[in-house]
Amino acid sequence: MTMEFADKRQSGSEGGPSWNRRGIIRRYAGIYAALWRNSVAREMSFKANFLMWILVEVLWFALQLAFVSVLYLHTETIGTWTKWQVVLLIGASHLIQQVFQAFFLINCTNLSELVRTGKMDFLLMLPVNSRFVVSLRQVDLGAFVNAAWALMVMAYAARQLQLSPGFLQIAGFAVLCVAGVFIHYSLMFLLSIISFWTVRAQGIVYGYYNLFQIARMPDEAFSGAFRIAFTFAVPMLLVSNVPVRILVGKIENPWMPLLTLAMSVGCLIASEWGWRVSLKQYTSASS
Amino acid sequence: MKKYWHVLGIGIQHNLTYRFNFLARTVFGFIPLLAMLYVWRAIYAGKAQPEVGSYSLSQMTSYYLLITVVDALTAVNEDDWQIAADIKDGNISNFLIKPIDYLSYRLFLFFSGRLAYLAVAVIPVTLFVVGFRQYFVFPRDGTTLALFLLSTGLTALLQFFISYTMAMLAFWVLEVSTFIFIMFALEYIASGHMFPLDILPAAWQRVLAFTPFPYQLYFPVSVYLGRISGVELLQGFLAQIFWVVAAWAAARLAWSRGIRRYSAVGG
Known part of the structure; x- marks a missing residue:
């Protein structure tokens, strides 16, 4: 039944x-x-390996923070963003990225492997929603540990800024973080399903890592076509900037949070459309 | 020697099948670079004095453009993963019974990979540099250019030997990717990829001078920009040559130790 x-x-x-x-x-x-x-x-x-991967992520996170400290040796602000506000931004960006990584990332990068080896056929035959099982097959547990580090760094930065966000601010922050996770997931999923067309799509998938780097930079640094493209087409400048703006009280009007939510829904719809189109033309690699 | 030229030819053909990957990698790589340039522009715009360290905005921009060029010329792409996989899957047994030296074989494959990569990347990189041409400086004179090319060649060798040594870890541990990523992270910040090393506090610069990292990227760029001269230049080259030889010796040592272990296990 x-x-x-x-x-x-x-x-x-x-x-x-x-x-x-x-x-x-x-x-x-x-x-x-x-x-x-x-x-x-x-x-x-593989316990040792599990711990090593956490170490790798911690190191890369520390590297971002070190980079910001070097920048702020030479300046007081970037736009209106002060040092600890940018630390908060990098923390939030890391948090969002790690939660995305915990639930979705391996599954997206594995998609081309599923197509190449023909395992996709097997998953499609299972009596469950195929997108559900393709997107959530594996959980990356180490990423939760890394998300916890990110929260600690954020808490420290908030103390330095003497922030005491109210319930509404924290709720708004949380909702926008979830929206950010879904933006990352939808875009990465869209990139991954290119592997239905060209089986070796690894280069494209790893290209997404470059986009993460934009999400942790203060939006005010950008202008012109770059800012428009990464706000309205690939909304990287909304993903972590807008939630942090809510925490530090840099929100003048409601359109930025609303836009972030709308972009999140839009990206989800686009990825679902892409998934259906590619399933329709999917011909198994093994036959 | 002839057999290694064959390796080069085959390697180029093989690598060119990944041309779409290379193109995607180069083009995607410009996005964080552009973002970085925007951030620096914002920093300069908010400052009273027009310099960071001893860099004006246009010098900073040309620093990052040159980093991109040197990185395209010298970065190790997939060589370390492939070497580790060769060891793990036992493919190196083929080389032990053939009159071919694995290190030389891999070195020529590395060169072929760089040539194929350049053949593809030269178009987007040139377009990018042309787009920023008002910031792009030419070397002061022919000597500077020659010294730059020399140190870039040494950088490529250093990059390769370090990656090769890291990949040798596959003789001892099952999963080398974490080690490679840790090394990559250190290289990323300490080689000058993220920012010019001479904007760091002096104490940090002195510490870095004792590591091979500045010679993996920062040194050739400083030579090109004419920021190093006289005795410092000579010292820099000596240090770079020292690290190349040291990394080569480490690669040889790791291989001979690893092979002993490998045959013991494979029996």
Whole structure:
């Protein structure tokens, strides 16, 4: 019964009555829990490697912070952004990136491998929503540890700035961070499904790392076509700048947070459209 | 020697099949570079005096343009991953029974990879430099240019030997990528990729002078810009040659130690 229903959902038909919908949520929660258990078992069988990857990420994070300290040896502000505000920005950007990494990144980068080896056929045949299982198959547990570091750095920077954000500010920050995670996920997913067309799309996927670097720079430094492109086309300048602006009280009008939310929804829709188009023309690599 | 020229030819052909990858990598690589230039422009705009360290805005811009050029000429692309994979998968057994030296073989593959990369990257890099031509300075004279090319060549060798040595870790550990990424992070900040090293406080500069990192990128760029001269220039070249030889010796040593272990395991 549920299997039939899942099949219908996959082909895009509308959901059934509410009691059934609750059953679906429970079913998917169950599947996701199983995927988690699987990931934990996988990570724990290479403990030293697990710790080494955390060290790598910590080092890269420290490097960003060191870079900012060097910049602020020579200047007081970048635009209106002071040193500790930029530290807060780098922390928030790292937090968003790590949460994205925890849930989605490996799955996106693995997509071309799934196509190349023909494992995609197997996943498509499973009686669950195929995008769900492709996007969330593995969890990167180390990324949660790194997200915690990012939060600590942010807390320290907030102390230096003597910030005491109210509940609304923190809630707004959290909502916009989630929007940022979905922007990263949607764009990365769109890039990854290029591998349906050219199987070796690794170069494109790793190119996304370069975009992360924009997300942690203060938006006021940019102008002209660059700023427009990375606000309205690839909204990297919204992802972490806008949530931090809320925390430090740099928001003059509501259009920036609203734009961020709208871009997040827009990116999700675009990625779903891309997914459907590429599934339609998918011909298995193994046959 | 002839066999190694064959390696070069085959390597170029093989690498050119990845031309789309190379193009994507170069073009995507410009995005953070552009962002960096914007950030510096904002810093200069907010300052009373027009200099950071001893750099004016246009000198800072040409610093980053040259970093991009030297990086395209000398960066190790996938060589370290491939070497580690060769060791892990046992492909090096093929080389042990053939009259071919693995280090030389890989060195020629590295050169071929750089040539193929340049063949693709020369178009976007040139377009980019032309776009910023008012900031692009030419070397002061022919000697400077010759010294720049010499130190860029030494940089390429240093980059390769260090990567090769890192990849040798695959004889001892199962997963070398974390070690490679840690090294890459150190190189990224300490070689001058993120900012010119002489805007650092003097104490840090003195510490860095004892590491090979400045000679992996910063040194040839400073030579080009004419920021080093006289005794310092000579010392710099001696230090760079010292690090190339040291990295080469480390690569040889790691290989001979690793091979002993490899045969012991493979029995």
